[in-house]
Amino acid sequence: MKNTLRVLVWTALVLALSLVFADPNEASAKEFKDVSKKHPNYTAIQEMQKAGYITGYPDGTFRPGEPVSRKHVASLLDQVLKFPQPPTDKLVFTDVPKNHMYYKPIMKLYNKGIISGGMDGKFNPNASITRIQMAKMLDLAFELNMKEPAQFEDLHFLHWGYVHASALYSNGVTKGDKGKFLPNQSVTRAHYAEFLYRAMKVGKSPSGSSVTKEKAVDLTMRLPIVIEGIRIQGKVDNQTYNQLRSKQLPYATKAFVDGLLKEDYPSVCTECDSFLFPGLTIEPSMRFNYKQPDANTLQVHTVSFSNVLSSGGFVDYAFKKESGSWKMDDFDWTEVGKKNFELTKAEAERVVKLNYAYSSNVKITYVSQAKKTGEDPVTKEKYPFTEYKFTVDTKDGRDTVLVNSDDGLAY
Template sequence: MKVFKKRLLLICVMLVFAILQIFSSIAFAQGASSPIFSDLPQDHWAYNAVKFMVERGIITGYPDNTFRPDNPVTRAEFARIMVVALNLPIKVTDNPSFKDVPKDHWAYPYVETAKYYLTGFRSSNGDYFKPSDYAVREDMAVALVKAKGLQNENVDMNILNNYIDKDQISKNLTKYVAIAIAKGIMVGSPVPNSNQLKFDPQGILTRAQAAVLLFNVVNTRTSEEKVTYDDNSSTSSTQPNSYTIPNVGAYTKGDKVVLVWNRINDKRLKGYAVVISKNNSQPAYPQDGYLKKLSNRDATYVEIGVNSKYNGGDFGSYLKGGEDYYFSITAIYEGNVYVKGNAVRMKIPSIPNYYEKPSVKYEYKDNKFVLSWQKIDDSRLVGYWVVISKKKKEPKYPDNGYLVFINDKNTTQIVINNTIPYKGGDFGEYLKDGEEYYFSVTAQYQDRLIPGNSIKAIYYSNLEIAKLRPKLQAKTVRWWGQSYINLRWDKIDNDKLQGYRVVVSDTNSSPDFYKDGLLATISDKNITSINVKAKDKYLINGEYKELKRGHYYYFTVYAIYSDRIVGGNVIRIKIP
């Protein structure tokens, strides 16, 4: 009996504890909800915009539940976000508009669609989009003005006189920036101790800024309208409910046909059916069968190859390479409502094999130079060669050597920190901080090598240190019959800065702080230039030497801080 009472008491205690847990959980849920990302608190200035965009599948976070709001956005990434956010009808052809965004580029359908809103770069060799470049504010002004249909608005260009950096706006984009300012789409920031503003036209757009700018376009509310009702207003309307029709585009990618269509925002939508016909120019589900059904309502893209089995078609179970078919998408709504989209006629490529090439980009993450590319899902893939060149614009393995071979197919990025010697390159074993290089990745397949795109970037092993480096410039000046070299560097605003040391060498291409010639020691942090001429003296190994007219010398400037010494770039110039 005592044992029974003890068990009964234990059960009662556990039941009370469980009830308390339930009520405490309810109270917590009613009190405050958790932020959607670990690095984006609810009081963050972009939180509501990001939440809106994430909930609608327009923008996503990272697998570690971070959003990384301050990460920069590339032009290709912004093109995709814009197309999805504005639900733009996909417009693609088999002839790419840009030389650097071919049909097999992941952003091809988005760039082709967004080209009417974004800027491109025209040269004598053709048009370029520069997908790996970061998106900048003046480009976004163009995109948002066009998205709102304001590009033909009259605007007083004098509005730009309020901005100290108006001359930094690209000539062809000034009207768009002026309209964006006049309409309050993008305003800029105040300049301290001044009545003027700064637009920062070349400022790099972050993920948070992109979310907010597009949120302001997408979330524009329509005004209400007063209406009257007749005597029959209580009866049901005979007007049928409208359903969004898929707007279908297509292009070829290797040995596949790619279908793309607009994203449909309708709570009644259940998914899509991919429909193909050999003879019917307007195929639709269910009468013409289906290749696959997509339950993902956010889907706007599907790849179709000869290995996909068809159900209920007029051409058998499989497509044949080299033959034409009609492709379409049918939207499936609740209540068995099927709305077919337009059809496009495409030829299934007869390419026997397709090998995906790496799409390479770079960023500074945690002040480190990070090279990255997309994951290639191909059983024939062996790994990746990381390739760098100083002179070759499109470096590839094995022609231009390699930094490292990566045999893990799931690895899609590498931190280049100058600790691994380069093999077979045109610049020596190690990169030099502050200099430009071409970076690429070559995919190693079982029977071939496929080089990816090349990106040009200034390399810093540590971006935080790079900000402390003096940026030296030099030019020859002639004044009243006298000729001299003007050495000038950017002013560094750092509390730990104590001064500068100008170093010279006639043989060492990397003048050493201690071993090479001391030309000048500067303790005034506000002095950022000196003039150098023939017969000026410099100290080396305890002796003074003179600069010789007509001789070339290497010059550099070291910034002296209380806790470190940081060297700048090197310039080779002839003494006049």
């Protein structure tokens, strides 16, 4: 009886460790019985296995369709990125005691701010992880830079995980599924191997006192969305500004929180498309300047294209580094006028392409351009700009699109 019990315990232990890293020096090139070369995630699974990151099950299978658990995700991330040991052992999650098999990797991720657990004080280590939870963990673990916002049908930009999904999307770690992100769908073992493999190829963003352009773009894209989401949710929940204030402090300086953000809070709208910060898409890839006066200060100058809801303008952000984190410190917006974008024909074509990003088999053709006259909103002075004309052919037919060179408006 005792021998039988030992066998059962040992078998359970082997199965529990089946997705944990092996020693990289003992990597092999074995094939899994249930992962053929035609499997869509075959390459990722094989490369991860060759590197010693996954071992599969004792029966030679990988079981690609099974959900991956939160504890295994934590363990794999820790093994890949080798997070430092927390300074002290402490009990944070009631369901992850100090003698838990995955206590150390879970606490390492918690110490780095990658995981936070639930409102009930539990981590739920055995629960499967959803795609949006995975996006957050990979984004924070690899410190990815958000290069552009993603537009998934089922993931609104005010969703808490939107910036994380966008970071993965803009770095090629995730592609979505037919225009959707499927945020609440459980991640399978095969898909997690694929996501982690892609994230590893992107690599961890470089750290240092000097800010790269990619990091400057990330702050310009990410922080306004996060702060806007907090403010709108606060209005939805009927919170006073004092109740909301602390939620903004991790992302904005005290001066900005108690200044512009406080002044604007009464005008926050939950039933319209009017926002404090402009919604940037491809603009930073076309017009973007930044400078770093010192190690803890960053200044950004970019543009925001006009659309049917808002005018085009010049955008200025100031960021400050506090306690090791970059925070928004100031914001300004100036409507275009005599001083405007002066978009080239190639840039105007990119604006058209953006508007048809979710149509298949799109053909954009330049037709002509014409001189138009605008009026400066402040000085009332007249100024010339170019109107570009394109035709766009899709499966639904042909459209004619005009783009203004002064503010990027496409209509």
